[in-house]
Amino acid sequence: MKETGLMFKAPLVRAILSGQKTQTRRIVKPQPSAGKSFQGWVISSSGGKHDGKAVWGAGSGHFISESERARCPYGKPGDRIYVRETWCRQVDEDGFLLDAYWYRASTPDVVNSEDGEKSPWRPSIHMPKHVARIWLEITGVRVERLQDISHDDAMAEGMAWDDAIHDFQKTWESTGGDWDANPWVWVIDFKRIEKP
Known part of the structure; x- marks a missing residue:
């Protein structure tokens, strides 16, 4: 089981603590080449589930060798995240x-x-694992374009009800993200668990 530390700013930590935030988005690095689209997941031979590795390609009819692959560095369902905070x-x-x-x-x-x-x-970047008070279990991983976020997903990101997508855009930009670039992002669903 993989354990990964992710940094969160104070308002998002409070949203996790209140149970309002159950999802996070992180930029796929490196970004797929221009013109590539998400084709699917590499499926593991054991259990028929994806192993957290996404595949991009130029469209149907292309060999997978012409595709790009990226494994989610934060884990797959069942793995754990510890929240790094100030x-x-x-x-x-x-x-x-x-x-x-x-x-x-x-x-x-x-x-x-x-x-x-x-x-x-x-700062959160210097928080060691043993100091973390908040632990999360990944319940789902997918990829999508940043601007494809739905209202319900913006709510799961901890945003307010009325204009959740706009609130999410402002939060994304406040952390140095470029909304207009519309990058591919990992969408990570999680639930809070007890500290191991």
Whole structure:
């Protein structure tokens, strides 16, 4: 079973904690060549299920050797994701580090010193697996163009009801994503599980 860490910003962490977010999109790297379309999945010989490897091609009638393949680096159904988020270690009154942690999504105004300075937050990229408090199990993986997101999927991404697709576009762009490029993305469905 594969375990992969994925970074999430604080609002999305809160959406996962509330049960509102059950899906995430990540750019396929490298992107298939221009003119290629998604053809299907490489099916494993055991159980007849796809193994997380997508195939792009130029259309029907082409040999698979002319296609491009990409394995989802985040896993396949049954694999686990641990949420990497902004965090810091708690400090006792004498300034000693404790084996306990604060998470910015839940405690943004934590103070850990008498002079009122904020705690030394660490970015999500530096979060080790043992510090992660949120664990997810992948329940589905597929690929699609970014702008093909449906209203229901935008809701599963943790967006508000009224204009979920527009809200998702703004969230995507706020993380440095290019909505207009309309890249191929991995669509990963998940459910929250207990920390192993």
